[in-house]
Amino acid sequence: MSKYVKQLVMRDITNRLVGVTDAVLITTTGMDANTTNQLRGELEEKNIHVMVVKNSLCRRAFEGSALAAAFEGATGQTAVCWGSSDFVALAKEVIRLDKDGGKYDKFKATGGVLDGEPLSAQQLAAVSKWPTREEQISILVGQILSPGANLVGALLGPGGALASQIEKKGKEEDAPVE
Numbered sequence: 524m525s526k527y528v529k530q531l532v533m534r535d536i537t538n539r540l541v542g543v544t545d546a547v548l549i550t551t552t553g554m555d556a557n558t559t560n561q562l563r564g565e566l567e568e569k570n571i572h573v574m575v576v577k578n579s580l581c582r583r584a585f586e587g588s589a590l591a592a593a594f595e596g597a598t599g600q601t602a603v604c605w606g607s608s609d610f611v612a613l614a615k616e617v618i619r620l621d622k623d624g625g626k627y628d629k630f631k632a633t634g635g636v637l638d639g640e641p642l643s644a645q646q647l648a649a650v651s652k653w654p655t656r657e658e659q660i661s662i663l664v665g666q667i668l669s670p671g672a673n674l675v676g677a678l679l680g681p682g683g684a685l686a687s688q689i690e691k692k693g694k695e696e697d698a699p700v701e
Contacts (some may be wrong), residue, residue: 533584536576540603545610546571547617547635547647549602550666551575554629562620562627569616571606601633618651623689659691 524532540546541689546689548688551559563573585591595605614635635642642650654662 529580531578532694533575533628536574536581536584539574540585540590540605542640543635544606545605545613545635547588547595547613548597548633549604549617549621550600550631551602551629551632552600555625558626558629562630565620566604567627569607569612571604571613573602573604575600575602580624587613589639590636591630592639593634593639595641597633612651612655614647614651614653615655618648 551562554562561597565696566573569620578594578599578601581601581603582591582594585594590603594601604613604617617632619626632644632647634644635647637650
């Protein structure tokens with residue numbers, strides 16, 4: 524490949540990944556074209572993008588950027604995955620496909636980068652166990668609403684008991700005397 528073509532490819536790679544700071548590296552070596560297209564379609568449904576890249580070109584293209592750490596020591600054919608609602612959701616999906624082993628048995632998560640820090644495959648699997656953004660929001664909302672719900676329960680408990688006693692006393696007074 525000539526220098527000019529390499530520069531064009533590097534420019535295309537950097538333009539496609541502008542603004543991406545977190546990514547996962549995978550390998551699909553040995554997958555046939557139909558299976559790879561099915562994999563891309565399945566990931567695209569979850570807003571996850573895949574791009575097969577040449578490691579040496581990516582190292583040069585991302586030199587000094589947050590993604591540079593992902594390509595340190597990367598060998599062989601590599602594909603970059605990015606997108607989804609957050610990095611944890613991306614990691615969960617990639618690890619699910621890696622462990623599934625069904626129709627994507629050649630699919631393997633090899634690592635990634637999170638906030639400029641390189642991740643090994645084991646660290647990526649650990650990240651996939653974290654709660655996603657949506658799960659974190661639901662936990663936070665529950666924690667915010669919990670004190671109010673506890674307060675209402677505490678106020679209604681004695682208040683309800685008092686109200687039932689007053690109602691019971693009122694019914695006894697209204698009852699005809701025999």
